[in-house]
Amino acid sequence: MISNEPPITPELIAQHGLKPDEYERILKLIGRVPSFTELGIFSAMWNEHCSYKSSKIHLRTLPTKAPWVIQGPGENAGVIDIGDGLAVVFKMESHNHPSYIEPYQGAATGVGGILRDVFTMGARPIACLNALSFGNPKHPRTRRLVAGVVAGIGGYGNSFGVPTVGGEVRFDRRYDGNCLVNAMAVGIAEADRIFYSAASGVGMPIVYLGSKTGRDGIHGATMASAEFGADAEEKRPTVQVGDPFSEKLLLEACLEIMAKGCVIAIQDMGAAGLTCSAVEMGAKGDLGITLDLDRVPCRETGMSAYEMMLSESQERMLMVLKPEKGKEAEAIFRKWGLDFAVVGETTPTKRFLVRHGGAVMADLPIKELGDEAPVYDRPFVEQSKPQAIAAASIVPPMSVADALEKLVGSPDLCSKRWVFQQYDHVILGNTVQRPGGDAAVVRVNEGPKALALTSDVTPRYCEADPFEGGKQAVAEAYRNLTAVGATPLALTDNLNFGNPERPEIMGQLVGCIRGIAAACRAFDFPVVSGNVSLYNETNGRAILPTPTIGGVGLIEDFTKSMTLAFKAEGEAILLVGETQGWLGQSLYLRDICGREEGAPPPVDLAAERRHGNFVRALIHGGLVTAAHDLSDGGLLVALAEMAMASSFGAVLQAPSEVPPHAFWFGEDQARYAVTVRPDLVAEVLRAAGVACVPVHRLGATGGEVIAVDGERPLRRGDLLARFEAWLPAYMSGAV
Amino acid sequence: MKARVTVTLKSGILDPQGKAIEGALKSLGFAGIASVRQGKVFDIEIEGADRVGAEAALRNAAEKLLANTVIENYRIEVAG
Amino acid sequence: MKARVTVTLKSGILDPQGKAIEGALKSLGFAGIASVRQGKVFDIEIEGADRVGAEAALRNAAEKLLANTVIENYRIEVAG
Amino acid sequence: MAMKSAVLVFPGLNRERDMARALRLISGREPAMVWHADSGLPAGTDLVVIPGGFSYGDYLRCGAIAARAPIMEAVRAFARKGGLVLGVCNGFQILCEAGLLPGVLMRNARLRFICRDVFLRVERSDTPFTRGYNAGQVIRVPVAHGEGNYIADGETIARLEGEGRVVFRYSSPDGMIDPNWNHNGAMNAIAGILNEGGNVLGLMPHPEDHVEASMGCTDGRGLFAGLVDYFRQAA
Ligand SMILES: Nc1ncnc2c1ncn2[C@@H]1O[C@H](COP(=O)(O)OP(=O)(O)O)[C@@H](O)[C@H]1O
Numbered sequence A: 001m002i003s004n005e006p007p008i009t010p011e012l013i014a015q016h017g018l019k020p021d022e023y024e025r026i027l028k029l030i031g032r033v034p035s036f037t038e039l040g041i042f043s044a045m046w047n048e049h050c051s052y053k054s055s056k057i058h059l060r061t062l063p064t065k066a067p068w069v070i071q072g073p074g075e076n077a078g079v080i081d082i083g084d085g086l087a088v089v090f091k092m093e094s095h096n097h098p099s100y101i102e103p104y105q106g107a108a109t110g111v112g113g114i115l116r117d118v119f120t121m122g123a124r125p126i127a128c129l130n131a132l133s134f135g136n137p138k139h140p141r142t143r144r145l146v147a148g149v150v151a152g153i154g155g156y157g158n159s160f161g162v163p164t165v166g167g168e169v170r171f172d173r174r175y176d177g178n179c180l181v182n183a184m185a186v187g188i189a190e191a192d193r194i195f196y197s198a199a200s201g202v203g204m205p206i207v208y209l210g211s212k213t214g215r216d217g218i219h220g221a222t223m224a225s226a227e228f229g230a231d232a233e234e235k236r237p238t239v240q241v242g243d244p245f246s247e248k249l250l251l252e253a254c255l256e257i258m259a260k261g262c263v264i265a266i267q268d269m270g271a272a273g274l275t276c277s278a279v280e281m282g283a284k285g286d287l288g289i290t291l292d293l294d295r296v297p298c299r300e301t302g303m304s305a306y307e308m309m310l311s312e313s314q315e316r317m318l319m320v321l322k323p324e325k326g327k328e329a330e331a332i333f334r335k336w337g338l339d340f341a342v343v344g345e346t347t348p349t350k351r352f353l354v355r356h357g358g359a360v361m362a363d364l365p366i367k368e369l370g371d372e373a374p375v376y377d378r379p380f381v382e383q384s385k386p387q388a389i390a391a392a393s394i395v396p397p398m399s400v401a402d403a404l405e406k407l408v409g410s411p412d413l414c415s416k417r418w419v420f421q422q423y424d425h426v427i428l429g430n431t432v433q434r435p436g437g438d439a440a441v442v443r444v445n446e447g448p449k450a451l452a453l454t455s456d457v458t459p460r461y462c463e464a465d466p467f468e469g470g471k472q473a474v475a476e477a478y479r480n481l482t483a484v485g486a487t488p489l490a491l492t493d494n495l496n497f498g499n500p501e502r503p504e505i506m507g508q509l510v511g512c513i514r515g516i517a518a519a520c521r522a523f524d525f526p527v528v529s530g531n532v533s534l535y536n537e538t539n540g541r542a543i544l545p546t547p548t549i550g551g552v553g554l555i556e557d558f559t560k561s562m563t564l565a566f567k568a569e570g571e572a573i574l575l576v577g578e579t580q581g582w583l584g585q586s587l588y589l590r591d592i593c594g595r596e597e598g599a600p601p602p603v604d605l606a607a608e609r610r611h612g613n614f615v616r617a618l619i620h621g622g623l624v625t626a627a628h629d630l631s632d633g634g635l636l637v638a639l640a641e642m643a644m645a646s647s648f649g650a651v652l653q654a655p656s657e658v659p660p661h662a663f664w665f666g667e668d669q670a671r672y673a674v675t676v677r678p679d680l681v682a683e684v685l686r687a688a689g690v691a692c693v694p695v696h697r698l699g700a701t702g703g704e705v706i707a708v709d710g711e712r713p714l715r716r717g718d719l720l721a722r723f724e725a726w727l728p729a730y731m732s733g734a735v
Numbered sequence B, C: 001m002k003a004r005v006t007v008t009l010k011s012g013i014l015d016p017q018g019k020a021i022e023g024a025l026k027s028l029g030f031a032g033i034a035s036v037r038q039g040k041v042f043d044i045e046i047e048g049a050d051r052v053g054a055e056a057a058l059r060n061a062a063e064k065l066l067a068n069t070v071i072e073n074y075r076i077e078v079a080g
Numbered sequence D: 001m002a003m004k005s006a007v008l009v010f011p012g013l014n015r016e017r018d019m020a021r022a023l024r025l026i027s028g029r030e031p032a033m034v035w036h037a038d039s040g041l042p043a044g045t046d047l048v049v050i051p052g053g054f055s056y057g058d059y060l061r062c063g064a065i066a067a068r069a070p071i072m073e074a075v076r077a078f079a080r081k082g083g084l085v086l087g088v089c090n091g092f093q094i095l096c097e098a099g100l101l102p103g104v105l106m107r108n109a110r111l112r113f114i115c116r117d118v119f120l121r122v123e124r125s126d127t128p129f130t131r132g133y134n135a136g137q138v139i140r141v142p143v144a145h146g147e148g149n150y151i152a153d154g155e156t157i158a159r160l161e162g163e164g165r166v167v168f169r170y171s172s173p174d175g176m177i178d179p180n181w182n183h184n185g186a187m188n189a190i191a192g193i194l195n196e197g198g199n200v201l202g203l204m205p206h207p208e209d210h211v212e213a214s215m216g217c218t219d220g221r222g223l224f225a226g227l228v229d230y231f232r233q234a235a
């Protein structure tokens, strides 16, 4: 093999994130010392980000099937059938490390990447969500990260032209050194026109489409799987820049050539661009791939094979086109002003062959690089379950009214308007429910169908008890979809954890996946796509385990979707579900009592499903006028949110069995708050009895205040002011 | 004192703006344009006459705020 | 040939970005900043060696595209 | 004869679908989608619409590159002959850059992109674009822009005001002009203006996204319904 590449030294191998045993494996596999380019290719394909080597055996345990699932995990995105010949294509993916290093571009290219995953499959994106976890607000870096990440997500999505309709923002010191940016994209395709990445046919032309290749993000893939140290700064120059304008052109051009029937297989270039996409196409199609790098459109001069194979320049695609349609496809791409080049072909050899300047720079077995890459069964320890905390043992440091005021103005519970106002959430004219409710609701085409979309996880529960935390994340997504009247169909997950080489972290990952799997099974709510982000730790300090769940549900008639705002004076407020007053790991315990302890609320999956079906039936039967799921902050925070979203207050009494602070702020699961017209209350209670669902009457809507029995009444307007105040004040540097 | 801070993209960093402008110039019939890269200038009025202090302050400002040193370089000129 | 076109806001035209940066610099504790105005630079590679022709072409490009002459001034430098 | 509209499509625009749907729903006729590289407008076009988005990524200046596309020559000629031209958001920016409307749209005062519903006071009902509203009526429509801060020199502003060419202003829900309801800091709370001939309108907000009752608000309908009615009368 002729080449002027550097010699392979142990240092070089280590720099490529390959462990000695992995290098041994490479030597055995190819029977010789790899070339520099080959080493780069192995490091890209065998790192955690692309190979899922630490998580794969556990991911396999997730339920991924249902009659409505068209494509589960394994492709660029998951696909489900929603009838009328339509399919929903969706996935969530993380861009954590790049966003920490360059918040704007890191977040922007994260959005760009997940949008490509969706339109690569032939879907037109109709919505995006984003789940963000930042460090302590007081940490010197946090404000800049929030500003940059939010601007980057908006900057890309707004220009591309997709509404960003939902997401989450949380703050915790455990994210000080590693913020999390999880982006989800959802698209609509014709169910019989889905496009996949497996190449087929020998001697087929491989076509490169989109923007030119530069030295962007070289080692981005390896960086994304590397634990941060003090040298994080040096990793900076690898950050790639997003071009939403080119991505919009790429979308239109791809959908156009797909409609014209030009495409056999297609794969976007994401992490480790050309390498990952070419290997995936070949390996999945049981074919070899030969690439001629001299034909790759380059932005910079003198790029080496190594650089071209590892470049993460954005807005690029690889396709196998029907030979006879080549000219037609090329004309379409030229019309959109995008690059188009035949850069290789499929072969019968199952080898990945890379040529550059007349020399063979890489010649590797494609299956072992791709779908047969190494997988690990890493050792893990299951932590012991924490003690449950008895509500009675918590002495309230302040009155219920004072606590409510404090909670609605706290970083985690306050309004996120400052964030979602920077996202265009109305473009395309189909946003039925905008950010701020339980789940976003987006009409499909002109309706009547609509999708409900949500993203959820409670990391502090996951850390205290990974299994219950995993269950709870899925349960909360299920509730949020239910509360707007949707039937939950499927989910995508984005598993963010620390270093899997530490058994306790591996234990968190395994526990959460088991919890997620149990809940998915109990709800017929399969996982159809997802992403794993590991090594989220700095100097040995890991983030909170954060398995973000992106849920998708279906609403048959968008005009009947339910909202959380009180609708009228004098309506009955009912609580659906059982309340013991569970304060362990609650926000009340953390933010009011300053204690982060105890077992998180257990999730009774059967009750979740029963109560969910009951609430959905009430909504479909037109028996409720408002519905809201109960989660962080508990019952009183939820009722305050319903009041603040409306122009009515509420008058409320607590039952005597449970201590008031525990009743109002406990975070017991499987609960909803609904409002019902007085004349329908009896009917609702009867239905509850039949369905064996506990329902308690709490009081009635109306007035200007939220008046809790025996507490100082709180003016709705004042609460709203506190609710809206914190984030803008924080971002302006005032707090 | 008048000062100017000029911020330009590091070489190799993608410049979508420059690319689009390049295309527009070509389609407007400007021949012979090989490439366009876009940058920013900040014209800053500074009180007092302490050149050295001003330069130090501006370097600091460029590092902290005016330039994104991850992807940009900057140059400082203080006019007498 | 290398050329640079610098585009700045006409005086009197208000500059929200400049104002904001001014504020940010002050809040970062930079004393003595009287004012900040933001502009753009375009670094352009031109084929050939015809200085005069290049200058003319660039003036034309600035008038037609690079500057909005309603609110902006421009300056052209062609490096030898 | 239903109104015949042409929607211009520049690379990077992204609200052309919203606009086409509104025109179809209200005029009962599919608009012609006209590609930027075309040199002419379809014969018999009544209304030319430049929709919102990020033409050419909004690189250089919003609308600057699109304003110089071949098709804009045809639009100029069409406007010169008195044809009606509507520019929304990026379309407004393009019309300013093309010199068909005065002034410029600068970064929002707070420098952030803002997406929310705003209230507009309709200043006149005696134009083809606003005849579907009453003068002084307040409508609720969404905005979604980072650079909607309208500015022009004193003389231009004086002329716009003097000639009654400011047709939409950001206002409070009860029609008061108030800085707290001027989200982008535009001079005189200007949201939409006419050219001298009164046949070219540019506005930042998106009436096309508020036209369906089933979606909760129809305050944007009046603009399109008024135009349809205008051409029905003319015919
Ligand atoms: N946590 C997970 N749960 C389910 N599927 C997953 C998970 N993580 C990854 N996958 C699936 O593995 C495949 C590869 O993931 P990824 O590399 O993120 O996709 P891409 O290469 O398109 O970015 C995808 O089909 C994805 O849906």
Ligand SMILES: [Mg+2]
Binding pocket: A076, A116, A117, A268, A270
């Ligand atoms: Mg992909």
